[in-house]
Amino acid sequence: MKNVVGVGLVLSTLLAASVTSxxxxxxxxxxxxxxxxxxxxxxxxxxxxxxxxxxxxxxxxxxxxxxxxxxxxxxxxxxxxxxxxxxxxxxxxxxxxxxxxxxxxxxxxxxxxxxxxxxxxxxxxxxxxxxxxxxxxxxxxxADMEALVAEYNRANGIIIDQGESKNLNDVLVEVDDQGQASIKGDALSQLKLWYTKASDQERKSFRRWIIDQD
Incomplete structure (x- = not known):
């Protein structure tokens, strides 16, 4: 009986978590x-x-x-x-x-x-x-709202990553007490930041370069 109650509690907890997620x-x-x-x-x-x-x-x-x-x-x-x-x-x-x-x-x-x-x-x-x-x-x-939003995001360093909105400028750019800015974060995040700021032609060139590396 204890095992049944324990399983019930676990299922209830999982269901509650799924509801609030x-x-x-x-x-x-x-x-x-x-x-x-x-x-x-x-x-x-x-x-x-x-x-x-x-x-x-x-x-x-x-x-x-x-x-x-x-x-x-x-x-x-x-x-x-x-x-x-x-x-x-x-x-x-x-x-x-x-x-x-x-x-x-x-x-x-x-x-x-x-x-x-x-x-x-x-x-x-x-x-x-x-x-x-x-x-x-x-x-x-x-007429093309997706394109308008994409242009805004590119200009502002914003990406939609795994279903969430992230401002990579906030994540990666750090300003010290003297007002000096520095880039931080892992390589993947930095690549995402620069990719959002690239023009369409620069993105195409980068994708071709990636293919050449294989």
Whole structure:
């Protein structure tokens, strides 16, 4: 009987661990997912709210406002530019929202000059998110959101590594008290950092060089 109880306790512990190793991330009404960890998100059916499941760890989310607001007496659709931020998933279900309700187009236009995004956790905690507004160039600037995010990540030394967002500049660059910067970390991490900063042509040349080494 003791063995049975012991097995039950182990299974219960494993099940509890599996439950808390991921969380549901939900968009508030009129907020939509665009790109998650470098991959564009699409949903089969339109819904006022969208939910995805993410494993514990740091994830990169790109989201935007897309909803009805008033212009005079008419209802119009206002779509904001996409905003990029990191979310540390720790097992708590979370809703992503902005910190106010938008009613008019004029209000929305002014609000997104300095929008405040936030994570609302299922235990009632609210955490502001440090968001970056993504700006594309030219006609159809947001037609390829994956490419736009990839370019941002390359410029900022960010990689998506084993399902997590990592800023290699933070990981590998160390600044001492005199303001002198030095590169640290293992060789693999350093290779990842420089690869993110390379141009497409430089990446192709590097891949050809790798093949020549075999």
């Amino acid at each position: 991921a969380a549901e991330i939900t968009s508030a009404p009129n907020i939509e997912f665009v790109v998650v960890d470098g991959k564009e998100i699409s949903f089969d059916n339109w819904a006022p709210q969208q939910t995805i499941e993410l494993a514990n760890g740091t994830h990169q989310l790109v989201m935007r406002f897309d909803g009805e607001v008033k212009r005079g007496s008419k209802e119009v659709i206002f779509t904001s530019r996409p905003y990029l931020f990191e979310l540390n998933v720790d097992g708590r279900n979370t809703t992503i929202d902005i910190d106010t309700r938008l009613k008019t187009k004029v209000q929305a236009e002014h609000y997104f000059d300095d929008a405040q995004w936030q994570a609302e956790f299922d235990n009632g905690d609210v955490m502001p998110l440090e968001a970056v507004e993504l700006k594309g160039d030219g006609f159809a600037a947001y």
